[in-house]
Amino acid sequence: MKFLIVGPKTENTKDLILEIKKRGALVDVVSPKEFVFFVEQGEFSVKVRKKNLLEYDIYLLRGYNKTLTETRIFAELLLSKGKVVIDGTVAFDYIPSKLYEASKILRAGLNYPKTVLVTDNKRVEEVVNELEFPVIVKPIYGQQGQGINKFNNKIDLINFLAQKDNSEKFLIQKFLEIDGDIRVFVVGRRMVLGAMKRFVVPGDFRSNASLGARAESFPVDEEIEDIALRSCEAMNYEVAGVDLARFDKKWYVIEVNSTPQWQKFKGITNINPAQEIVSYAIKKYEKNKR
Ligand SMILES: Nc1ncnc2c1ncn2[C@@H]1O[C@H](COP(=O)(O)OP(=O)(O)O)[C@@H](O)[C@H]1O
Ligand SMILES: [Mg+2]
Structure with a gap:
């Protein structure tokens, strides 16, 4: 049995490697940045340092934010060949946005903090009177708390979004008083x-x-x-x-x-x-x- 871990070499990756080896299986680690795709008559392949990435049995996808499109194409190819991919969801049902999460979570009947997203950041003035301050403003692709701000009033929020071009989108969310x-x-x-x-x-x-x-x-x-x-x-x-x-x-x-x-x-x-x-x-x- 051969595992391929796709992602950075973190402590988490080391833990996975150890567990895989304990079970007597083989494992390699690659970064999706190393992927090279070959499209030739009758064959579509993905290689890293000349190694064919279709030769493994189990694929653990652990980090792909900046290479999402290529990783999705890779994952979809793997699933078409009957490989085990975790998480296979990335290939067919994944939109990397906190807005998508909000949509899915609400549909499941769960509670999500009251949230607004304006597609055009300049239009926040249209909704600002409906917001309860303070609000927390999060980039939709954010992680590890990066780029998150808290605003206590309308003016600060409007000024912040006015400086952002529309390639960046933000959730404007009710701030919950929590410890x-x-x-x-x-x-x-x-x-x-x-x-x-x-x-x-x-x-x-x-x-x-x-x-x-x-x-x-x-x-x-x-x-x-x-x-x-x-x-x-x-x-x-x-x-x-x-x-x-x-x-x-x-x-x-x-x-x-x-x-x-x-x-x-x-x-x-x-x-x-x-x-x-x-x-x-x-x-x-x-x-x-x-
Ligand atoms: N609506 C909120 N009210 C109060 N605190 C929040 C709220 N949303 C997020 N936080 C705090 O900010 C942290 C980061 O927010 P999160 O949505 O998890 O973004 P990230 O993807 O950057 O981790 C959370 O762990 C939580 O402590
Ligand atoms: Mg978080």
């Missing part, structure tokens, strides 16, 4: 591994692990489990980091991450998602073969 959010880890669509609470970073309003948020283990009750699994199902992800915030006696879905990092989660909960991801991938491969 942090919880990250629930889901693997294999149906298995909730556990959860941790991440506290807002002192002097900030964000609680991303990458910003050094303090965290602790958080018990998963039936309600959290149900919301996490429905979020994962709504997005059609096989592996997900579901972020929830408790406000006004309700759980709100803040974000569903399709390629979640887990170093903080592993350290806090003693649960290693790599183990579960690799087991799930092998099970899927064996089912596929039959």
Whole structure:
């Protein structure tokens, strides 16, 4: 059995490699930036350093933001050849926008903070009277808390968006007064591994692990489990980091991450998602073969 990990060589990748090798399987790691596509009579192939990328059995897609189109073309090709791809969703049902997430989450009957997106940033004045301040403004492609701002009044919001050209889009979202959010880890669509609470970073309003948020283990009750699994199902992800915030006696879905990092989660909960991801991938491969 041969695995290919597509993504950066992070600690998470190292965890995956270790788990794959423990099971006696082979593994290579490539960055999607290295992909070279060949279109020749009768053959469409993808290579990295002359190595044919169609020769593996299981593909773990772990990082592709800046090469999404090529990664999607690659993933769709792999699925057409009956390969195991995690997450295969990237090939056929994925729009990289927090707006798409909002649409799917609401349709699943879950709570999402009140949000507005203006396609033309200059038109925010049309909706500004309907907003409750403060608001949080997030780039639709954002991650790890980058590029997020909080605005206390209309003028600051209008001025901020006036400087942005329309190639950048933003969610304008009700700011929830919270002391942090919880990250629930889901693997294999149906298995909730556990959860941790991440506290807002002192002097900030964000609680991303990458910003050094303090965290602790958080018990998963039936309600959290149900919301996490429905979020994962709504997005059609096989592996997900579901972020929830408790406000006004309700759980709100803040974000569903399709390629979640887990170093903080592993350290806090003693649960290693790599183990579960690799087991799930092998099970899927064996089912596929039959
Ligand atoms: N509506 C909100 N109200 C209060 N805090 C929020 C809200 N949305 C996000 N946050 C905080 O900002 C952090 C980053 O927001 P998120 O939507 O997860 O974007 P990113 O993809 O950059 O992580 C969250 O972890 C949370 O702590
Ligand atoms: Mg987040």
